[in-house]
Amino acid sequence: MSIQQYKFRDKILVAVDCIIFGFDGLHLKALLVKRDLDPGKGINALMGGFVNSNESVNDAAKRVLNKLTGLTDIYMEQLTCLGDVERDPGGRVISMAYFALIKIDDYSNNLMIEHNSKWYPLDALPKLVFDHADMIKLAKERLQEKVSTHPSGFTLLPQKFTLQQLQALYEAIYETPLDKRNFTRKILSLNILKKLNEKETFSSRKGAFLYEFDKKKYKILEKEGLKFL
Amino acid sequence: MSIQQYKFRDKILVAVDCIIFGFDGLHLKALLVKRDLDPGKGINALMGGFVNSNESVNDAAKRVLNKLTGLTDIYMEQLTCLGDVERDPGGRVISMAYFALIKIDDYSNNLMIEHNSKWYPLDALPKLVFDHADMIKLAKERLQEKVSTHPSGFTLLPQKFTLQQLQALYEAIYETPLDKRNFTRKILSLNILKKLNEKETFSSRKGAFLYEFDKKKYKILEKEGLKFL
DNA sequence: TTCATAAATGTAATAAATACACTTATAATT
DNA sequence: AATTATAAGTGTATTTATTACATTTATGAA
CATH class of the missing domain: 3.90.79.10 (Nucleoside Triphosphate Pyrophosphohydrolase)
Structure with a gap:
């Protein structure tokens, strides 16, 4: 041959x-x-x-x-x-x-x-x-x-986003409602979000704080994986 | 075109x-x-x-x-x-x-x-x-x-196997030692194993019980996934 | 009968997941 | 200026899962 x-x-x-x-x-x-x-x-x-x-x-x-x-x-x-x-x-x-x-x-x-x-x-x-x-x-x-093991889903959001937008994204992907308090606690505990001094006021009178990603921690989690939901 | x-x-x-x-x-x-x-x-x-x-x-x-x-x-x-x-x-x-x-x-x-x-x-x-x-x-x-989310790994074992063989398999795949008691408890709690009335006596005097899979439950877990380790 | 070997087994401590409801900030309306 | 409507923001108790850890048991060989 x-x-x-x-x-x-x-x-x-x-x-x-x-x-x-x-x-x-x-x-x-x-x-x-x-x-x-x-x-x-x-x-x-x-x-x-x-x-x-x-x-x-x-x-x-x-x-x-x-x-x-x-x-x-x-x-x-x-x-x-x-x-x-x-x-x-x-x-x-x-x-x-x-x-x-x-x-x-x-x-x-x-x-x-x-x-x-x-x-x-x-x-x-x-x-x-x-x-x-x-x-x-x-x-x-x-x-x-x-998205249950990697932070990739964040790619679907604009650079600055509110916690409710992030939750809505996960709810759309999983096709299931999530508890607001538990979601917030968990996502913040990952330490990949930076809270900005800006609010998004389109969807409420009070306004919701905007967040963006800490790219360094994001990269680590992207490689190592995480346990999200 | x-x-x-x-x-x-x-x-x-x-x-x-x-x-x-x-x-x-x-x-x-x-x-x-x-x-x-x-x-x-x-x-x-x-x-x-x-x-x-x-x-x-x-x-x-x-x-x-x-x-x-x-x-x-x-x-x-x-x-x-x-x-x-x-x-x-x-x-x-x-x-x-x-x-x-x-x-x-x-x-x-x-x-x-x-x-x-x-x-x-x-x-x-x-x-x-x-x-x-x-x-x-x-x-x-x-x-x-x-193998962390599906029972596929079992395909690598003979039809009848001991719990220690199963553990050794997971240890080889994960490249890490596992605790015998915790492993046994967890795998048995999945309810996919049938304990046989036979012992394997090759590797010890006492002999270890052989198990085989409950194929029905296996199929369900194969589709739905499980959380193994 | 003793010895050597691997099998079998339980519990307490810690960590993670879940369920659940009221207060706060603000813009719009009166 | 006061009231109202709306979504944002926040804490605790309960349940479940994970982890760490050591002794007894069955058996064949000596």
Whole structure:
């Protein structure tokens, strides 16, 4: 046997698809586009693209994410490989699904028009092409696991946020109400929040203090993990 | 745009590589083969193979696992996609890594000779081709997470086992000693073990009771998850 | 009968999780 | 200036889970 062996094996189209999550203060949402090529043209889909032979699979995902959002340094991780033979009626295409978290306000209206994209609440998704609905379901489960042991979820919030916004985020992800006092105590005990001398006065007369993250402690917890809920 | 679009995209070789774990009662081990083709011929590697265009990626992993072990219904899950451009000097090959758990005694000596394969303790791995060492490292981390929330680890033990064997398994996976009384209490409180009326007398005069799993409860916990350690 | 060996077992102390309701600050209204 | 409406902010007691720790028991071999 020799290097020649590689030559006679089947080459396959490899795609990446990105589940992009956002949070609007109340609902967890996914960013979808209307697919612009057949098969499935005009149907809602995750943003995706093919992996080129001169780029890594992760780089392909970054490229796709950047193309859609204009953002770099997006929180992103591999989710799963969808590899069924018949998953794409257009041909044999395997897809690596990624999930990504962005601040919903970082995504501009211009881009929504340009890419024919739209945020959908997870409990009201439209019909999706191929196995994209499966991907989103899996991504949501993975997000729940992830935020229970890592501070990644914070990526969905604006830089400054109130404790009630943070709680609403966890409630949206876990799909369950949480006790305000217990939540506050626990999150503050992690020592990753800095209380600012500013208040957010949009949602109450009294106003709620804004917090931001202590990036150093955040990094440690990101690596080491934490036990959140 | 049309279906034609698919035609002009790059096709890529897709491989699967399997991290196969076994447990000999004391050490966690990985099954490695001597690679039989260039590049890297003769160097140790994970068992792997290319995905054919008429099989799913998961089926390719099953095929590879079955070819090496002779076993079907192996516990197996996707680990990660290794997708760097230069990871395989023989060409552009992306690899989906899987980790699998088998009972070490199910793997026969004949197969070891036939495939030029060998069990290596995880703390004494030989040099490996490409990024296979990374895969094993990641697989071990994933195994640690997995057994802390799912009863999957039991797949590494024979059908009948003693509590001390089970504890030794967890100690090997976590790489840390555990308290015998606390361990026993906790594992029994999960109510997934059936105490048999048989003793294993190999390792002590007194003999230790054998246990086996209650498969129904196992299935429930497998889905719902548990909080183990 | 004694000895050596690993198996089996319980309790007290500490830490973490949960359940639960009133007071406070403020802007808007009168 | 006083009142009202609204969400923010805060503490304690109870239950549950985790940890630390040492002696007795069963048995085969000598």
